[in-house]
Amino acid sequence: MPTVSSATSAISSFASISIPKVRCFDPANSSPVAHQHRRRPMNFNGGSPDSAAANGVAAMANGSPPSISDMKIVTGEAGYVLEDVPHLTDYLPDLPTYPNPLQDNPSYSVVKQYFVNMDDTVAQTIVVQKNSPRGTHFRRAGPRQKVYFESDEVHACIVTCGGLCPGLNTVIREIVCGLHHMYGVSKVLGIEGGYKGFYARNTITLTPKVVNDVHKRGGTILGTSRGGHSTSKIVDSIEDRGINQVYIIGGDGTQRGASVIFEEIRRRGLKVAVIGIPKTIDNDIPVIDKSFGFDTAVEEAQRAINAAHVESESIENGIGLVKLMGRYSGFIAMHATLASRDVDCCLIPESPFYLEGPGGLYEYVERKLKEDGHMVIVIAEGAGQELLSESMRNMQQADASGNKLLNDVGLWISQKIKDHFARTQKLVINLKYIDPTYMIRAVPSNASDNVYCTLLAHSAIHGAMAGYTGFTVGPVNGRHAYIPFYRINETQHKVVITDRMWARLLSSTNQPSFLDLKEVARKKTEEAHQPETSYDQVEAANEVTRKKTEETHQPETPYDQVEAATAKETG
Numbered sequence: 001m002p003t004v005s006s007a008t009s010a011i012s013s014f015a016s017i018s019i020p021k022v023r024c025f026d027p028a029n030s031s032p033v034a035h036q037h038r039r040r041p042m043n044f045n046g047g048s049p050d051s052a053a054a055n056g057v058a059a060m061a062n063g064s065p066p067s068i069s070d071m072k073i074v075t076g077e078a079g080y081v082l083e084d085v086p087h088l089t090d091y092l093p094d095l096p097t098y099p100n101p102l103q104d105n106p107s108y109s110v111v112k113q114y115f116v117n118m119d120d121t122v123a124q125t126i127v128v129q130k131n132s133p134r135g136t137h138f139r140r141a142g143p144r145q146k147v148y149f150e151s152d153e154v155h156a157c158i159v160t161c162g163g164l165c166p167g168l169n170t171v172i173r174e175i176v177c178g179l180h181h182m183y184g185v186s187k188v189l190g191i192e193g194g195y196k197g198f199y200a201r202n203t204i205t206l207t208p209k210v211v212n213d214v215h216k217r218g219g220t221i222l223g224t225s226r227g228g229h230s231t232s233k234i235v236d237s238i239e240d241r242g243i244n245q246v247y248i249i250g251g252d253g254t255q256r257g258a259s260v261i262f263e264e265i266r267r268r269g270l271k272v273a274v275i276g277i278p279k280t281i282d283n284d285i286p287v288i289d290k291s292f293g294f295d296t297a298v299e300e301a302q303r304a305i306n307a308a309h310v311e312s313e314s315i316e317n318g319i320g321l322v323k324l325m326g327r328y329s330g331f332i333a334m335h336a337t338l339a340s341r342d343v344d345c346c347l348i349p350e351s352p353f354y355l356e357g358p359g360g361l362y363e364y365v366e367r368k369l370k371e372d373g374h375m376v377i378v379i380a381e382g383a384g385q386e387l388l389s390e391s392m393r394n395m396q397q398a399d400a401s402g403n404k405l406l407n408d409v410g411l412w413i414s415q416k417i418k419d420h421f422a423r424t425q426k427l428v429i430n431l432k433y434i435d436p437t438y439m440i441r442a443v444p445s446n447a448s449d450n451v452y453c454t455l456l457a458h459s460a461i462h463g464a465m466a467g468y469t470g471f472t473v474g475p476v477n478g479r480h481a482y483i484p485f486y487r488i489n490e491t492q493h494k495v496v497i498t499d500r501m502w503a504r505l506l507s508s509t510n511q512p513s514f515l516d517l518k519e520v521a522r523k524k525t526e527e528a529h530q531p532e533t534s535y536d537q538v539e540a541a542n543e544v545t546r547k548k549t550e551e552t553h554q555p556e557t558p559y560d561q562v563e564a565a566t567a568k569e570t571g
């Protein structure tokens with residue numbers, strides 16, 4: 001571990017700096033080696049582009065895990081593991097340091113413990129038993145006593161990529177203002193239109209004045225895009241423009257892109273810090289507690305759910321159906337449902353459902369309408385996609401970033417429910433379908449997200465100024481931490497339907513758990529039922545495909561699927 005100078009400052013938190021008993025994991029012999037960080041071999045000049053792609057983190061972006069030599073793993077006593085983030089001195093060992101200008105900042109000088117301890121880390125697991133190992137930790141975010149950039153040397157840039165999310169403008173604002181007010185940095189460039197903006201000519205000069213009011217607006221003042229990531233062109237542009245701090249705001253795809261940019265910068269031996277700020281309205285980024293904009297999205301979704309409730313209540317056998325975002329993770333739908341209490345059924349990608357037969361959706365809708373005369377259904381956009389046949393899928397299979405394009409499950413299920421009741425003639429229903437997805441995504445962030453965005457931006461700035469690089473910032477169990485890219489990129493955060501939160505939802509809505517799915521599928525095939533409408537044909541064809549897939553590839557029940565995923569994650 002680097003030692004810390006004993007230089008005192010008015011606002012130092014270093015009452016005493018302890019050198020932790022850390023050991024570095026030596027992958028060669030699996031034995032701990034005291035006080036050494038393992039470093040990957042560096043190739044500063046003239047390395048072939050292939051050498052960057054050959055390393056683990058770059059490989060991670062393409063789906064394979066990083067090699068152990070790319071990880072900075074520090075182990076301690078009682079099963080303590082620090083998954084540390086890269087530092088500029090890993091490959092530029094002789095960089096000079098400077099006192100942190102916050103020492104002389106009147107706003108911060110009153111804070112007694114402003115600087116974080118060098119050895120502060122944040123535990124990933126906080127619920128433990130007496131004898132359980134202390135487990136994985138991440139480096140705590142926050143200002144350090146020493147910085148690796150002088151204020152007038154910093155030339156930062158900010159880019160926003162991927163889909164919109166409430167709070168993007170707040171993060172931009174807070175990076176610009178934070179750099180300016182805390183560290184005296186005045187050179188900040190906005191890259192327009194996502195990654196491809198790096199190799200376009202136009203940029204925006206960002207000053208506290210320019211960004212002063214932007215947090216009141218939805219969207220991103222910088223613009224965004226999907227696709228168009230060319231690592232070498234981006235890094236050429238960073239080098240050509242003399243940028244030395246790159247703040248990259250975006251979701252899982254963006255963080256993968258940031259990871260390969262970092263790798264290329266390290267390969268070229270540049271003094272450039274690369275910082276990822278996780279953005280996703282879907283809340284599907286792992287490790288962090290939640291992503292910014294998520295609270296706002298849940299809050300805004302209430303308006304649509306309220307409207308659906310009012311509509312459904314006002315008419316006989318009214319059904320209000322609301323589609324919410326959530327490609328692979330149903331967090332918005334789950335939280336919006338729990339918050340609203342007006343929802344009778346919530347369908348998410350993690351919990352496969354079925355329509356016909358005992359325990360199916362039709363039976364439940366019928367019962368609910370008979371009991372209450374109305375009902376509200378919330379469906380996440382990624383739910384039930386396996387029920388839509390190939391023929392119904394988008395002609396265009398993927399967006400520019402390679403994300404699979406989803407069919408409108410809201411429209412599909414509305415039609416299915418209408419068809420079902422028209423066919424069975426049991427009830428005359430009135431279904432109103434509301435799709436507020438893009439309206440929700442486009443609103444400005446709410447108060448709590450605004451504060452969260454400020455903390456994210458400040459943590460990112462402190463990390464960059466302290467020389468850390470190649471990391472994503474975010475709260476882990478309530479404390480902001482620096483997380484290596486590979487941890488963010490290895491999995492997706494999903495609703496665990498064996499968790500108590502989903503049980504709370506089931507008990508709040510009283511909806512079926514759809515766990516008899518396989519049994520029903522089998523019966524249905526046996527009955528060799530003749531479909532009546534195009535949607536039925538789709539469904540019948542799909543049942544066969546689904547059954548085949550389930551039997552050959554999938555674990556047996558949704559619970560098994562979750563357990564298999566969990567075992568993979570923890571194992």
Ligand SMILES: Nc1ncnc2c1ncn2[C@@H]1O[C@H](COP(=O)(O)OP(=O)(O)O)[C@@H](O)[C@H]1O
Nearest residue numbers: 162163226227229250251252253254256257401
């Ligand atoms: N594996 C990857 N390697 C490099 N860049 C990527 C990768 N995946 C996505 N990107 C880039 O990241 C940007 C945003 O990705 P996208 O998936 O659209 O949104 P999000 O970051 O919100 O998930 C796009 O410009 C895309 O080209």
Ligand SMILES: O=P(O)(O)OC[C@H]1O[C@](O)(COP(=O)(O)O)[C@@H](O)[C@@H]1O
Nearest residue numbers: 162163251279280281282325326327
């Ligand atoms: O903006 P697009 O291309 O229409 O994509 C919509 C998708 O974007 C999201 O809002 C967010 O996805 P990302 O975080 O990957 O950008 C998804 O919920 C939704 O499926």
Ligand SMILES: [Mg+2]
Nearest residue numbers: 162251252253
């Ligand atoms: Mg994404």
